[in-house]
Structure formats: C-alpha cells, structure tokens
Amino acid sequence: MVKWRTLVHNGVAVPPSYQPKGFTIKIRGETVALDPLQEEMAYAWALKKDTAYVQDPVFQKNFLQDFLKTFNGKFDGVSIDDIDFSEIFAYVDREKQLKADKEYRKRLSAERKKLREELKARYGWAEMDGKRFEVANWMVEPPGIFMGRGAHPLRGRWKPRIYEKDITLNLGEDAPIPPGDWGQIIHDHDSMWLARWNDKLTGKEKYVWLSDTADIKQKRDRMKYDKATVLEKHVEKVRQKIIEGLSSEDPKMREIALACYLIDRLAMRVGDEKDPDEADTVGATTLRVEHVKLHRDRVDFDFLGKDSVRWNKSIDLRNEPPEVAKVFKELLNDKQPGDQIFQNINSRHVNRFLGKIVKGLTAKVFRTYIATKIVKDYLATIPREKVTSQERFIYYAKLANLKAAEALNHKRAPPKNWEQSIQKKEERVKKLMQQLREASSEKKKARIAASLEKAELNLDLAVKVRDYNLSTSLRNYIDPRVFKAWG
Numbered sequence: 001m002v003k004w005r006t007l008v009h010n011g012v013a014v015p016p017s018y019q020p021k022g023f024t025i026k027i028r029g030e031t032v033a034l035d036p037l038q039e040e041m042a043y044a045w046a047l048k049k050d051t052a053y054v055q056d057p058v059f060q061k062n063f064l065q066d067f068l069k070t071f072n073g074k075f076d077g078v079s080i081d082d083i084d085f086s087e088i089f090a091y092v093d094r095e096k097q098l099k100a101d102k103e104y105r106k107r108l109s110a111e112r113k114k115l116r117e118e119l120k121a122r123y124g125w126a127e128m129d130g131k132r133f134e135v136a137n138w139m140v141e142p143p144g145i146f147m148g149r150g151a152h153p154l155r156g157r158w159k160p161r162i163y164e165k166d167i168t169l170n171l172g173e174d175a176p177i178p179p180g181d182w183g184q185i186i187h188d189h190d191s192m193w194l195a196r197w198n199d200k201l202t203g204k205e206k207y208v209w210l211s212d213t214a215d216i217k218q219k220r221d222r223m224k225y226d227k228a229t230v231l232e233k234h235v236e237k238v239r240q241k242i243i244e245g246l247s248s249e250d251p252k253m254r255e256i257a258l259a260c261y262l263i264d265r266l267a268m269r270v271g272d273e274k275d276p277d278e279a280d281t282v283g284a285t286t287l288r289v290e291h292v293k294l295h296r297d298r299v300d301f302d303f304l305g306k307d308s309v310r311w312n313k314s315i316d317l318r319n320e321p322p323e324v325a326k327v328f329k330e331l332l333n334d335k336q337p338g339d340q341i342f343q344n345i346n347s348r349h350v351n352r353f354l355g356k357i358v359k360g361l362t363a364k365v366f367r368t369y370i371a372t373k374i375v376k377d378y379l380a381t382i383p384r385e386k387v388t389s390q391e392r393f394i395y396y397a398k399l400a401n402l403k404a405a406e407a408l409n410h411k412r413a414p415p416k417n418w419e420q421s422i423q424k425k426e427e428r429v430k431k432l433m434q435q436l437r438e439a440s441s442e443k444k445k446a447r448i449a450a451s452l453e454k455a456e457l458n459l460d461l462a463v464k465v466r467d468y469n470l471s472t473s474l475r476n477y478i479d480p481r482v483f484k485a486w487g
Helices: 036-047 057-069 086-100 102-123 215-246 251-266 322-332 347-357 363-380 390-407 418-438 442-464 470-476 480-486
Strands: 007-009 024-027 030-033 125-128 131-134 168-170 184-186 193-198 205-209 292-294 298-304 310-316
Touching: 024 086, 036 057, 036 086, 086 102, 102 125, 215 251, 215 322, 215 347, 215 363, 251 310, 251 322, 251 347, 251 363, 292 322, 298 322, 347 363, 363 390, 363 480, 390 442, 390 470, 418 442
Parallel strands: 168 184
Antiparallel strands: 007 125, 024 030, 125 131, 168 193, 193 205, 292 298, 298 310
16 A cells, blocks of 8 residues: 655635625515525526526426425425526526627636636645645535436535535645634545545535646556556456356355456446445446346346446347356346345455455456456557557547447536537538648648548547547556557
8 A cells, every 4th residue: 555654735725605696586476585595506597597407307306406495495385487587597698698798708717717826826736745746626616506417316406515614634744734614634644635525415525636647646556557467367267266156056156256247247346335536336236136137148237327327238148158147047036126136245245256366356456457458459450550640549549448438338428519519520621621622732732631630530539439438447447558558
C-alpha cells in the first residue's frame, strides 16, 4: 500500500448561497411568496422548462414531491399543472434574451473565468510529500435538480446544498487547517482523497481527489495494471479452477465459481464491492432472478447497472461448458423474481477463491485485464502501414478504446447537440472535398488532403462512439503502456 507522509491543501470551494429575487408563484390560483429554498427550486425548474425533462412523468413527479415538501403539507395533492411559474419563466426568458447578445455573453464569460481562476488558485492545488499537484474536482457540486444518467429512478429529485459543516477534510497532522466551519479533520495516510461528504440525496459518499498527475496516484495505477498483467499470465489456470468449481459437490463452491465465470466472461462487476467514488451497483453476486432469463441455448441478462445504465447482454450456451447452464438452472429453481440468485456468497467469497489461485487477485482486476486485453488485441490487427499519420494513430487508438467501453458497458446518452455536430462535420468533409477538386497546386492538394483525412476520421469516430463514454475505460481500466508499446 502506497502512503503519503505530508498533505497540505486549502479545503474545497463551496458554492455561494442562492440570492433570492422575491419571486412568487401561484398554486391553484393562490399567490404564494417563496422562501429562499423554494425560490431556488422553482428557478431551477424554470431553467429546464424548454427541455424534454419536464415532460418526463418520473422527472415531474420526483421534483414535485420534493418541492411540495417545503410547504409542510399545505399543498399536498397538487399537480405540476396546478402551479403557475409564469413570473419566474418570464425572468428566465429575459435572461436568455440577454445572453443572446454577443457582448453580454462575452462579458459574462470573462467574469466567470476570472472567478474560476481565483478559486482555482486557492483550492485547485495540494501539496503531498513536498510536491505540488493539481486537485481534480475542487468545487463542491451545487444544489439543483438531479438529472441522472439513463432511466435513473431519482431523476427530478432535489439535490440539497452541501455546507462546510457537512465536509470532512483529510490533512497531514502538521498542516494548517483551512478557514471554514468544517465538519471533521482527519489524518488518513492510506487514502488519497482530500475531502469527502455524504450526498444528501443518494446517501453515497463523494470524494475530492488529486489529479491523475500525482505521483502517488500514478504509483497506485501502476500497481493496478501490474496486477492485470499477472492475471494475463495465469488466466488459463484461473479459468480451469472456475470450471472445476462449477462441478464441485459443494453447492457454495458452485455459486462462487458461477459468479467468477460471469465476471470473467462478461466483464461483469462483482456486485457488492465498490471503490469509494463508485455508486452501488448490481453485479454478479447481487443478481436477482428477474435479471436473468435462461433459455435452452442462451442466457439473457437485463438489469440496471451502475448509474442506472441498462446492462443487456447474452451468452450463447452452445459455446460454453455445460456446467454453466446446469448451475444456472439449479440456482434459479424454485425462486421468485425478486430473489437473489447467489444467496450464500458475496464479494469476499469470490475474492478469497481467486486469491487462492493467484496471490492478490480480486474480482476488480478482471475488468482492468479484460479492457487492456481487448485494446491490445484490437491494435494487433491493425497493419502498421495503415498508421500513416498522427490522426490515424489517434483514430485506431480510439476505436480500440471503444471496443473496451462496449465490453465494460460504459454507455451514455448521446450528447444533446450530437446531430448538429455530425451535420457540421459532414459539411466540413464536403467542403474539403470540393476544395481538393479545385486545388491548383500539388502543395495545396497535399495540405487539403491531410485536412480531409482528419475530418473524415473525426466524422467516422463521432458516429461510432455516439452511445459510449470512452473516458472512463481510458482513465481507469486500460493500461496506457499498451498504447505506448503499439505506437
């Protein structure tokens, strides 16, 4: 375990209090004055008024539930259509008109940039073991309407404000305590986080970390990727032990082996084990009967995984050891849809089993191994003569990254402006093709051809990665040494 010796920082930036403007709303015709929290919530709703979110029944219901709670039961039973936000809507529309003015926008942007730079100068750096490093996320998330990813059941709920008193700081014993009404000061030399607090909506712990450039972070990452390299060397041995476990006379061992099989075969999370910055999620050991459909030749998985992103994959049982179907059938027998499939095991049992095969091996190592191997194998299929430019190097590296993101189920909703972005990219390609046809000299043709190649590759990538987030796998699961070795 890598430990720090000294740690100094200035805490985290907490968003300023909402400045009320004295708005009123009407509920069933009654004019209602708003307190600062009610006004802040109503204003946040008004900012979403022209989006698809406010048409979502779940989003509406969740927001209304939290908003009406602030009136202490006075308006129970009110629907969103019973509330007249027109005064605040008009204010938001005036704000939009102001922002349509280029000079106003420019001035506002400059003011925000200046404030952000001032805050970053204070909170954006930390000193660990005498070295200065950037802090990755030094600003506490402001209160607001929770958007979520995918079909998140909490979408529309109100995220309450986090105050300094809610925050725990991790500092060295000799470090000066930053000014502020902090909840707690601790000195945990084993942890890399600088600050943490409890998300009042989800109940999850939130953390502030050093940036990826910190020496101690890079050392820990190296250890993580080295473990994946060790697994690669012993993976056939591990798989053999898993198959043997599926045939064990011990029913608990069969459960452990099937969970390990799913973790290896589908890059499934273990389920009840998480890093401090991860949300709880369904995984192998926490699967319920309703998440799985066993057919004669196939087993289908369909559930909401991490961040409520749908996890939908299948295994063709004709290509798998017969013990897989047999143990699945055994574990699904006589259970109700809401019952746990793996009732006798958890991540500790899985990790103990794996650790006996290869010292230090845990379920989490598999996703790193799988992502890295997918990238390595894909890059090995690309002939070197195809990598004729830096643009092509990036293109193939991102395609390899996409393969890993697909395997790890790092899905995302397409960006709001995706179609417009694609249209612009297509127009650029057409424009460059026209310029290439009209180019008068070989030198000009070569320059335009290089720009055209880059534009075409960017367009192709944008189409292919639309539904996937590449940054998560790139940052957390793919050993960067693979790209270096290939390049």
